[in-house]
Amino acid sequence: MELLDGKRIADEIKAEIAAEVEAIKHKGGKIPHLVAILVGHDGASETYVGHKEKACAQVGFKSQVLRFEDSITEAQLLDEIRKLNNDPDVDGFIVQMPLPKHIDEQKVIEAIDPKKDVDGFHPVNVGRMNIGLPAYISATPDGIVELLRRYKIPTEGKHCVVIGRSNIVGRPIANLLSQKSYPGDCTVTICHSRTPNIKEYTLQADILIVALGKAEFVTADMVKPGAVVVDVGITRVDAPGTKLGWKLLGDVKFDEVAPKCSYITPVPGGVGPLTIVSLLKNTLKAAKKEVYG
């Protein structure tokens, strides 16, 4: 069993991006500039946005967080988005999810100029990605693809089973891995909450991608010996007696599943660190006008 070390790969890619930013500076080109909009005070969102700021500083990007109270109206938020769409210094921006209930998330996503949508959530980017055109690919599926590529995991002709059908993970990763590419050329099955007897499918998986958001859902009896297991879940649970009083659990029961695998991602330190890096990759592409010209 070998760990898919997302932290190590993330550091490797960040070093590559930092070198490119240095080269851009040297030539007097545009320093990539990422903006994050953060509404309210959700603890996890604060953490992620903090990670993004730190990562931007590490690679030499310009970054900014625009903070708004929960009381911001949808119209006011849409107006802030319009300003960012029209600000030539801003290469890309994200609106951290979740948003307060009185704001329509889909409306917000669709207000973002696809050229600056470095989260890859706008239907234009989703659609382009789905048909294999240049696009901003959203962070989690892109992170999974990077892990498979950097560990040179064979994918052609493999059966990839995805648990979860969300717009931001299950659906896009199933699409990418079925495309004619590397990593790709997989036979893909999507399972979800209405799939009876999930184990019947997971036992056939050469590559098992788990993204349903249920802590320790996948147990050893559900995994084929030698499988590659990618765990996208992160659930915070109480851990009395530890220093923090809590810990993070994946969607896979790591201790019993790991010994059966050829490769497996840890949680934390697997896909998570790569999601931040994907955002940096997209912002660099935006600054270089690589996707839309």
Ligand SMILES: Nc1nc(=O)c2c([nH]1)NC[C@@H]1CN(c3ccc(C(=O)N[C@@H](CCC(=O)O)C(=O)O)cc3)C=[N+]21
């Ligand atoms: N507009 C928007 N874009 C997002 O990309 C977005 C979002 N909203 N809302 C929430 C989710 C979640 N997300 C993660 C980012 C980093 C880690 C990450 O770095 N995880 C570390 C552990 C982090 C920790 O210690 O809590 C790891 O798995 O090793 C995880 C999850 C981005 N999201």
